[in-house]
Amino acid sequence: MSGNRRHAVTTAGVVVVTYRRPEYVRTCLQHLAKQTFEPTRITVVDASPDMATREVVSDFPNVEYRRNELGAGTTATSRAIGIADADEDVVAFIDDDAFAEPQWLEMLLKPYADRDVVAVGGRAINGQPGEADEGIGEIGLLLPDGRLTGFFAADPGRVVEVDHMLGANMSVRLDAVRAIGGIRDLYPGTCLREESDIALRLRRAGGRIVYTPYAIVRHVGGTYARGRRFDSRYQYFGARNHVVLLATTLGWRDPHVRRYTRTAMRSVVDDAVGGVRNARKRSGLAAKASGLAGGTRRGAIGLIGTGAGFIAALRAQSRIKQTPRAGE
Amino acid sequence: MRLNAYVLAGDPAWVEQSIASYYEHVSKIVVSYDSSKRSWSGAPLSVDEALQRISAVDPDGKVVLLPGDHVGTTGEHILTVETAQRQRALDAASDGADWVVQLDTDEIVPSMTAFLAQLDAAAARGAQALEYPARMFYARTHDGGFLEHCGRWWTTQTGFPGPVVVAAGTRLTHARQAADAPLYRVDVSPWNRDPAHARGARVHAVVPREQAILHLSWVRTEEQMREKSVVSGYANTKDWTLSLRRWRQRAAHPRRTVALTPLVRSAFDRFRLTRLPEFDRLDP
Numbered sequence: 001m002s003g004n005r006r007h008a009v010t011t012a013g014v015v016v017v018t019y020r021r022p023e024y025v026r027t028c029l030q031h032l033a034k035q036t037f038e039p040t041r042i043t044v045v046d047a048s049p050d051m052a053t054r055e056v057v058s059d060f061p062n063v064e065y066r067r068n069e070l071g072a073g074t075t076a077t078s079r080a081i082g083i084a085d086a087d088e089d090v091v092a093f094i095d096d097d098a099f100a101e102p103q104w105l106e107m108l109l110k111p112y113a114d115r116d117v118v119a120v121g122g123r124a125i126n127g128q129p130g131e132a133d134e135g136i137g138e139i140g141l142l143l144p145d146g147r148l149t150g151f152f153a154a155d156p157g158r159v160v161e162v163d164h165m166l167g168a169n170m171s172v173r174l175d176a177v178r179a180i181g182g183i184r185d186l187y188p189g190t191c192l193r194e195e196s197d198i199a200l201r202l203r204r205a206g207g208r209i210v211y212t213p214y215a216i217v218r219h220v221g222g223t224y225a226r227g228r229r230f231d232s233r234y235q236y237f238g239a240r241n242h243v244v245l246l247a248t249t250l251g252w253r254d255p256h257v258r259r260y261t262r263t264a265m266r267s268v269v270d271d272a273v274g275g276v277r278n279a280r281k282r283s284g285l286a287a288k289a290s291g292l293a294g295g296t297r298r299g300a301i302g303l304i305g306t307g308a309g310f311i312a313a314l315r316a317q318s319r320i321k322q323t324p325r326a327g328e
Numbered sequence: 329m330r331l332n333a334y335v336l337a338g339d340p341a342w343v344e345q346s347i348a349s350y351y352e353h354v355s356k357i358v359v360s361y362d363s364s365k366r367s368w369s370g371a372p373l374s375v376d377e378a379l380q381r382i383s384a385v386d387p388d389g390k391v392v393l394l395p396g397d398h399v400g401t402t403g404e405h406i407l408t409v410e411t412a413q414r415q416r417a418l419d420a421a422s423d424g425a426d427w428v429v430q431l432d433t434d435e436i437v438p439s440m441t442a443f444l445a446q447l448d449a450a451a452a453r454g455a456q457a458l459e460y461p462a463r464m465f466y467a468r469t470h471d472g473g474f475l476e477h478c479g480r481w482w483t484t485q486t487g488f489p490g491p492v493v494v495a496a497g498t499r500l501t502h503a504r505q506a507a508d509a510p511l512y513r514v515d516v517s518p519w520n521r522d523p524a525h526a527r528g529a530r531v532h533a534v535v536p537r538e539q540a541i542l543h544l545s546w547v548r549t550e551e552q553m554r555e556k557s558v559v560s561g562y563a564n565t566k567d568w569t570l571s572l573r574r575w576r577q578r579a580a581h582p583r584r585t586v587a588l589t590p591l592v593r594s595a596f597d598r599f600r601l602t603r604l605p606e607f608d609r610l611d612p
Binding site: 135136137138139141143144145146147149156157158160161162259262263266270 | 450452453454455456457510511512518519527528530531532533534
């Protein structure tokens with residue numbers, strides 16, 4: 001591979017984490033087989049209760065199959081299993097429903113020529129209109145109020161600095177991840193924020209993270225293990241896991257934690273006020289009640305999720321102190 | 329990072345202090361003005377005084393004069409004329425630059441170090457325009473203090489008339505605003521402090537309020553205010569007789585004005601008293 005000679009990084013592995021999506025895994029692996037930079041190894045980590053994915057992987061002789069017996073809601077554990085005995089310079093993570101363009105890995109590795117770069121995120125095209133232009137200038141930021149921005153489909157036309165990455169398309173320098181204690185799994189349910197955990201800890205350790213719009217995957221969005229995107233469960237774990245993320249990666253004394261608490265409370269109030277406004281706008285008692293209930297429900301879920309996040313963060317910190325981390 | 333600037337000459341108030349605040353960090357300052365020394369609406373403008381003052385703060389010969397025809401025709405909206413003048417100046421300033429500062433001549437940067445650090449951050453994030461907070465000053469009081477626009481409970485409030493730095497070659501869409509340029513927005517708080525923006529508007533970075541731009545918009549002499557009422561881009565959208573009367577009253581009775589702030593409905597008519605020691609001995 002000519003690409004291997006051009007980069008400071010000479011070895012790279014790819015980890016695909018999956019749960020009950022065998023056909024997506026097949027397509028994902030077919031795309032990985034066409035890479036212009038050949039990975040040293042490709043590992044599929046499967047948390048499914050059945051063996052369907054194992055059968056698919058057996059069709060790809062150079063792909064390693066590993067099990068995560070903890071099942072759904074343990075994506076970070078799957079990542080940790082994927083890098084457990086890896087010795088490559090860099091490991092790239094790709095979702096099972098993300099299909100890489102042929103130059104994906106080659107482009108993902110280029111920014112590592114700068115030794116300060118410890119992680120590189122790539123672009124995930126979702127097929128939404130205008131997504132290439134939306135959010136340029138604010139891709140992958142940890143905002144001062146504690147929220148995170150996404151916009152990982154944006155194309156700023158060059159490599160830009162970010163605070164975190166999209167788990168569907170990201171890579172890390174292995175020695176940097178080991179230096180911060182490996183990958184840990186504190187994000188149950190929808191697993192929201194588990195990928196940001198790695199990024200924020202790397203940033204806190206002084207590492208530089210960049211986003212390259214040239215490392216492209218087509219993110220088709222497979223079915224969820226449970227529920228739908230943006231349903232109540234998604235909202236609850238979003239609120240819960242975000243508090244865990246900030247408190248355990250940045251520490252309780254970091255201003256982002258305090259600010260996010262205020263931001264979350266503002267959001268609860270805004271949801272409730274939005275519900276009242278919705279009720280006013282609608283005609284008919286049932287419609288008014290539905291509008292009011294929608295806003296109140298969103299606010300309540302946010303409040304409960306944030307509260308649960310604080311409790312979970314305290315427990316998580318206790319666990320972090322007591323047990324060795326996954327991936328160490 | 330190569331930095332140029334442009335200014336519109338016609339408003340002499342605070343022009344020396346404004347240009348001096350960033351002078352050493354730019355390579356070239358394009359000074360745009362109307363050749364007939366009139367405003368966008370055709371009213372006489374203090375171009376000569378402004379040019380004289382600008383010349384006095386240009387020891388290194390960075391100023392490049394750019395005269396042009398910037399009086400609007402009948403029926404043409406003033407802001408359209410303003411945008412065209414700014415675009416011409418910006419195009420000229422873009423030559424040889426990566427970024428162009430577009431501060432008005434009554435806007436002063438207290439800390440260029442902080443300002444440039446945020447510009448670096450904006451560039452690293454892929455933005456093409458930097459919005460930086462401005463504290464808006466309304467009037468000077470008899471004891472040398474200032475009436476500053478603020479929130480209902482005298483909290484710091486900021487204003488964003490548009491990005492104050494844009495990438496060279498940016499296309500302006502409305503006065504200083506560039507709708508197509510990705511923005512990086514700095515404020516003095518993690519939560520938006522500009523009543524003209526949506527409550528939940530994202531803030532990308534925070535600077536201490538002492539580092540916010542000082543926009544001495546209405547801190548002027550009576551004569552300068554009279555001229556502003558005629559030549560301003562908002563000349564036709566305000567009752568200037570009423571606005572000037574209120575301006576005089578508020579400056580004459582600052583304590584009463586400040587005390588009434590929590591009761592005032594309009595977010596743009598709330599004031600607090602502020603001291604700016606560095607301006608104690610300066611006149612607009």
